[in-house]
Amino acid sequence: MKATINPHSNNIDTEDNKPVIVIEHLHKRFGYKKVLNDFNLIVERNKNVVVLGKSGSGKSVLIKCIIGLLKPDSGNINVFGDNIPKLGEDELDQARAKIGFLFQSNALYDSMTIRENLEFPLKRHWVEIADDEVNRLVAESLENVGLAHTSGLMPSELSGGMLKRIALARTMILKPEVILYDEPTTGLDPVTSREIEDLIIALQKKYHTSSIIISHDMNCVKRTADVVVLLLDGKCYAQGSFEELQLSEDQNIKQFFE
Numbered sequence: 614m615k616a617t618i619n620p621h622s623n624n625i626d627t628e629d630n631k632p633v634i635v636i637e638h639l640h641k642r643f644g645y646k647k648v649l650n651d652f653n654l655i656v657e658r659n660k661n662v663v664v665l666g667k668s669g670s671g672k673s674v675l676i677k678c679i680i681g682l683l684k685p686d687s688g689n690i691n692v693f694g695d696n697i698p699k700l701g702e703d704e705l706d707q708a709r710a711k712i713g714f715l716f717q718s719n720a721l722y723d724s725m726t727i728r729e730n731l732e733f734p735l736k737r738h739w740v741e742i743a744d745d746e747v748n749r750l751v752a753e754s755l756e757n758v759g760l761a762h763t764s765g766l767m768p769s770e771l772s773g774g775m776l777k778r779i780a781l782a783r784t785m786i787l788k789p790e791v792i793l794y795d796e797p798t799t800g801l802d803p804v805t806s807r808e809i810e811d812l813i814i815a816l817q818k819k820y821h822t823s824s825i826i827i828s829h830d831m832n833c834v835k836r837t838a839d840v841v842v843l844l845l846d847g848k849c850y851a852q853g854s855f856e857e858l859q860l861s862e863d864q865n866i867k868q869f870f871e
């Protein structure tokens with residue numbers, strides 16, 4: 614079953630229809646296990662696509678293939694015209710500056726201050742960047758997540774929700790055009806989850822980013838998704854708005870909404 618997306622359901626201009634990620638015939642197996650089996654997906658500019666799927670269905674494998682951490686067996690992953698699986702290490706490094714990745718674990722460096730954590734991607738990707746510009750971008754990204762006062766603190770001094778915000782600030786500091794979120798609200802209480810969802814939506818509006826979000830949290834899916842995709846048996850089994858999928862009579866889809 615494939616739900617269709619109503620092209621008139623959102624206030625979109627033509628720029629927003631522009632595909633930024635085009636995944637075609639993606640295959641990835643580990644031994645005998647076919648994890649992705651002819652997976653196809655288009656993500657348009659300024660859209661949040663949430664990927665739903667059971668545990669072990671291949672959501673993380675998909676995201677790792679998009680960012681080039683895993684190589685698919687076959688298929689194309691075009692991000693702004695770069696076919697990720699075909700890129701060499703240097704080109705991949707450049708492409709990754711345009712693709713932000715929010716790790717489920719946050720992946721902050723415990724031995725660095727918040728400021729140093731934020732400076733790290735800037736100095737790695739933009740070697741020639743001036744100190745003034747570093748200061749400006751660090752301040753802007755901390756303000757974006759409402760944590761300007763934490764600059765000199767260590768990660769161990771922050772709560773789980775604050776760490777997630779800092780991880781988001783660090784992901785955003787390079788102004789990526791695409792952001793991949795791996796379960797952004799897992800392990801957070803409902804109030805903090807809601808704050809993170811609000812931030813995801815606010816930053817998308819501010820910077821016109823496109824996102825793929827993996828989530829089990831149906832509140833997060835409902836609030837953040839422009840498009841919901843169900844990954845089943847390695848394929849894009851269904852695709853549509855949250856409401857369209859919620860109304861589906863297909864048992865494979867229904868079970869996620871019960």
Ligand SMILES: Nc1ncnc2c1ncn2[C@@H]1O[C@H](COP(=O)(O)OP(=O)(O)OP(=O)(O)O)[C@@H](O)[C@H]1O
Pocket residue numbers: 643646648666667668669670671672673674675
């Ligand atoms: N590097 C690897 N080597 C072997 N098998 C792997 C590897 N990475 C993932 N897998 C297998 O691929 C399948 C999909 O894993 P993946 O982590 O993508 O699932 P998921 O949908 O993200 O699950 P969850 O929701 O529990 O995080 C699993 O069976 C997993 O064991």
